[in-house]
Amino acid sequence: MSATGATKREAERELKKVIASRSTFRASGELTADSSFLRLVEVWLADLDLEAKLAPSTRALYERNMRQIVLPAFEGYTLREITVSRVDRYIKHLAITRSWSMAKQARTVLSLALGLAVRYDALQKNPVRDIARLRKPPSQAMALTVVQVEAIRVAVRAWRRGTGVVGPPPDGQLEQIIEVMLGTSARIGEVLAIRKCDVDVTALPATVRLSGTIVSPSGKPTHRQHHPKTMKSTRTVSVPSFTAEVLRQRLVRFAAEDPDHLIFFTRNGTPLTTNNVRRRLRAVLDEAGIEGVTPHSFRRTVATVIDRAGGADLAAEMLGHTSSEITKAHYIEPDEKVNPVTAEILEALAPWTSATDDESGSTG
Structure with a gap:
């Protein structure tokens, strides 16, 4: 690897940039920064099976979300091309055009897969961690009467x-x-x-x-x-x-x-x-x-x-x-009713009525 610059210090800075953008010498043969996202998905799914920590239903859900939601958007990219800004735009677009829930599921599996790429030294950091926070729209649980x-x-x-x-x-x-x-x-x-x-x-x-x-x-x-x-x-x-x-x-x-x-x-x-x-x-x-x-x-x-x-x-x-x-x-539907004991407590603020007012009635 080499880089050039007008001065020695500038050349060193450029060389560091080149090194940072390339997979390290410790990178596994399975994944590098130039590996396709599709290849990462294959390795990630195999790793899930190897760890065997997930319930079968969760494992199936992760694969379904990856293949049906995320993969169509990123299958044409190499790992080095999956940047924070690209992921951020994708998750925001998904939340607006589809649903918050789908965006959340996509973010979960995308973060897990790219986290594996970091552990394999194919990426320096997980771009999902720096995207904007996905804010859930206001909602409340509804119970049956x-x-x-x-x-x-x-x-x-x-x-x-x-x-x-x-x-x-x-x-x-x-x-x-x-x-x-x-x-x-x-x-x-x-x-x-x-x-x-x-x-x-x-x-x-x-x-x-x-x-x-x-x-x-x-x-x-x-x-x-x-x-x-x-x-x-x-x-x-x-x-x-x-x-x-x-x-x-x-x-x-x-x-x-x-x-x-x-x-x-x-x-x-x-x-x-x-x-x-x-x-x-x-x-x-x-x-x-x-x-x-x-x-x-x-x-x-x-x-x-x-x-x-x-x-x-x-x-x-x-x-x-x-x-x-x-x-x-x-799970609990919010209770809009305030404890009725408040009415009794607030009686302390009732207006004072004098004996003269009681005798004279409403005349002024």
């Missing part, structure tokens, strides 16, 4: 159960799944992963241990993962009477099965997929004219109801969160 919950129950119970309906009627599991979501605060995958051995209806109140989730990895059969979304989400919750009754019905229905048998399952005895349950719920509610309800709506509803009665810390414990800040930010 008691009236809305009952309307959903009515719609699900009535779906495809009238005269003139072609084909077999629904097996009743969807309405039961909803009752379990409302009674446990569990994610849909956690509910579908409940086994016989996780339920104790002899206790008062009945309890459910949430210790797994249903996953559907790409190219592999749907199965029960032996821990929830996070390892710290494993918990045992006490459930209300309406949820306990549903669980009793399920246990009686297949009393002869092994303790590890799932509470909810297909006609073939295999695990229900979360996508199928979401599609079925969406079809039912669309037909009933009910919009904006997803399985996560029930989780937010539980969080809000518990917060009103017992506070955010109890709601966070129920949902399996490590911090009530997460629960308050994303």
Whole structure:
């Protein structure tokens, strides 16, 4: 490597610039600053598999976001061409033209991949770290009201159960799944992963241990993962009477099965997929004219109801969160009502009324 300048000092400065723009002598043979971004993606995905720290569902999500969102924008560049300004413009454009959520997901996988390039000495620094902060647009969690919950129950119970309906009627599991979501605060995958051995209806109140989730990895059969979304989400919750009754019905229905048998399952005895349950719920509610309800709506509803009665810390414990800040930010609907005790307190500011005023009435 060489560089020239009008003076010795200027030549040294130019040489340092050349050196900084080239991969170092320690650079791996797999990646250099002249490697394509596509090559980086291949190495990054292989590295994720080598570390094996991610849940299969998270690994699949990262690859999907990389290939579908990020790769089309950067596949024509070498690593040295991926600058802070180029990444900054891309993330901002994505947030404006698509969504904040998509921009956030793109930033995550792009930062992870370019971080690997830094560790391989192909880049001196990760350009994602210096881009402008991605500010989330204002939003708030929305919980269902008691009236809305009952309307959903009515719609699900009535779906495809009238005269003139072609084909077999629904097996009743969807309405039961909803009752379990409302009674446990569990994610849909956690509910579908409940086994016989996780339920104790002899206790008062009945309890459910949430210790797994249903996953559907790409190219592999749907199965029960032996821990929830996070390892710290494993918990045992006490459930209300309406949820306990549903669980009793399920246990009686297949009393002869092994303790590890799932509470909810297909006609073939295999695990229900979360996508199928979401599609079925969406079809039912669309037909009933009910919009904006997803399985996560029930989780937010539980969080809000518990917060009103017992506070955010109890709601966070129920949902399996490590911090009530997460629960308050994303699951509890803000309460606009101020404690009515303020009216009693403010009586201290009432106007004084003299005895003369009382006797004379309103005359001035």
